[in-house]
Amino acid sequence: MKEDDSNWFSKWEDELPSQEDLMPLSQTLITPDLAIAFDIRTPNSHTPTPLNNHLHLPPISTPSSGEFDSSELGASGDEPARTLKRPRLVWTPQLHKRFVDAVAHLGIKNAVPKTIMQLMSVDGLTRENVASHLQKYRLYLKRMQGLSPGAGSGGDPATDHLFASSPVPAHFLHQGRPNSDHFLPYVPVAALQHPQQMAAVAGHLQPRYGQIGHFGSPRNGQFEHPLLSRQNQQVVHRVGAPVHNSVDDLESANGRKVLTLDGGEGKCRYIGSSMMTNN
């Protein structure tokens, strides 16, 4: 149908979740003192709730003015970013969910640490983080298939709680061909550089703010995420949002499914395309 554009869109836009509503897997990996030392402004300086969907890495840019005197941080003038040990990753349920999604979408066969990591597109997440988690998760799955559904707790590792927080896709348990229905469509977005293109791929509906802003260059071919959409989803990019390559599945917002897609130079306004396929 031809909808009167300006109307449905304004409405749609108004209903977009506020930044406070959007909030999954962020963790700050920069310690407060480091942040100060490197003059890094924390994204939520005056916002009570963080909203970025990425882990913050040690500073790769902007040591601003050398103010740090960490004699214990390998201060020998070497690259802090490479030398600094990251804080341990905390696998929040949201992060784990993203992990599970990634594994599900890749299929068991291709779900190896590197690929999973790429798919998750969480800044700061390392291959070893994923490898370690994957190792445990596999043990969990193994344990699961041995047990009858109603059986008592063979409950062992405490990580079971985390793992139990996300439903295990059926095809993880038995072996054999994954049902393609369980997979979100794979959308090779690697080459996409512009919102219009993204929108086109994402949902074949017209992008609203097509020309506003750009995504800059896709970094390392990583502008990519198959997690684009099933039905009834929207792709959103927020104005002035911090730039990073991530895709988020934010179901918390008003019970609606929303994908946030950030990447590039961050000058975009909302670009949205309805992902409701044909309705």
Next chain:
DNA sequence: TTTGCAATAT
């Protein structure tokens, strides 16, 4: 070069 895995470390 990456993976998977068990053991071990923190």
Next chain:
DNA sequence: TATATTGCAA
């Protein structure tokens, strides 16, 4: 305890 690291074989 939860996650990281290590060592080694594939």
